[in-house]
Amino acid sequence: MISKAFYRSLPVMAGYIVLGIGFGILLRNAGFGVLWAFAMSVFIYAGSMQYVGIGLLTGGASVITTIITTIMVNARHLFYSISMIDKYKNSGRYKPYLIFALTDETYSLLCDDKGPSADTIDRYRFYVSLFNHCYWITGSVIGSLLGAVLPFSTRGIEFSMTALFIASFTEQWITSKDHIPALTGLISTVFCLIVFGADRFLIPSMLLITLILTIIRKREESPK
Amino acid sequence: MTAVILIAAMAVTTMALRFLPFLIFGNKTPGYISYLGKVLPQAIIALLVVYCLREVSVITAPYGIPELIAGISVALMQVWKRNAVLSILLGTVIYMILIRII
Numbered sequence: 549m550i551s552k553a554f555y556r557s558l559p560v561m562a563g564y565i566v567l568g569i570g571f572g573i574l575l576r577n578a579g580f581g582v583l584w585a586f587a588m589s590v591f592i593y594a595g596s597m598q599y600v601g602i603g604l605l606t607g608g609a610s611v612i613t614t615i616i617t618t619i620m621v622n623a624r625h626l627f628y629s630i631s632m633i634d635k636y637k638n639s640g641r642y643k644p645y646l647i648f649a650l651t652d653e654t655y656s657l658l659c660d661d662k663g664p665s666a667d668t669i670d671r672y673r674f675y676v677s678l679f680n681h682c683y684w685i686t687g688s689v690i691g692s693l694l695g696a697v698l699p700f701s702t703r704g705i706e707f708s709m710t711a712l713f714i715a716s717f718t719e720q721w722i723t724s725k726d727h728i729p730a731l732t733g734l735i736s737t738v739f740c741l742i743v744f745g746a747d748r749f750l751i752p753s754m755l756l757i758t759l760i761l762t763i764i765r766k767r768e769e770s771p772k
Numbered sequence: 773m774t775a776v777i778l779i780a781a782m783a784v785t786t787m788a789l790r791f792l793p794f795l796i797f798g799n800k801t802p803g804y805i806s807y808l809g810k811v812l813p814q815a816i817i818a819l820l821v822v823y824c825l826r827e828v829s830v831i832t833a834p835y836g837i838p839e840l841i842a843g844i845s846v847a848l849m850q851v852w853k854r855n856a857v858l859s860i861l862l863g864t865v866i867y868m869i870l871i872r873i874i
Contacts, residue, residue: 605775629789634809637798718859719854728811733815734819
């Protein structure tokens, strides 16, 4: 069961270690050493937010600015949680950690995963989440220790993250009969990217997706 | 000291976003929320694909060609073998080769 969870987490390993190293290096360059990298990766555990956080730390941001920025960058986690409410309903003692550790990548692994068996599903989800968390912490600590001595040859390995999402998308496409949600997500996001630009399309995309899916549901439910 | 407070603010805010839906809808999930839970994953995965590729420019060299070829390889491999690790490995290797030769 643990080995199945480990195998499931493998696609995230390379991505998290590489992105973690990048974060650790940037944080060190900003004047914060390995303990800071460790603490941020353990307690915040949100990749893109930690990258943004480096700028907040060095730019002398206020607490209010920090909170608002965090809400903007991490608002998508509301949506991850909403879609996991039913699945994590009976997770018992694993539940707090499962919710805490629900990152983009962990979500993409677990949102459709039925696990090895119904009675071990919560432990399985727990280990997948924990392994991913460990990769992220390990990466940021290595990066902080390495400083600027990142081997050049790993350039491009960050595509593993993109590839993970494309593989999940393809798998969901194959297994589901209704492709409207996937197409809604794709078209809305591309539309918002063009309209709002790469720095601020995330929130509008999520709102647009939710709006369209809500309208579709209303239509399906109304009597014909 | 300021840094400790800012990091705590980021940690607590992130946690709040993750826990809030569970605290609000935890015991009795309204039908609408269950519906969102069912359809959102597919839409959000699509969003994340676009999010990862947001910096890719299709009007300047190399016109997103490495991403396009590597991305299609991932999808085709997934359709063929249904093995995520294999698809991701193949796509990443192809991408790393392409950005060095294009």
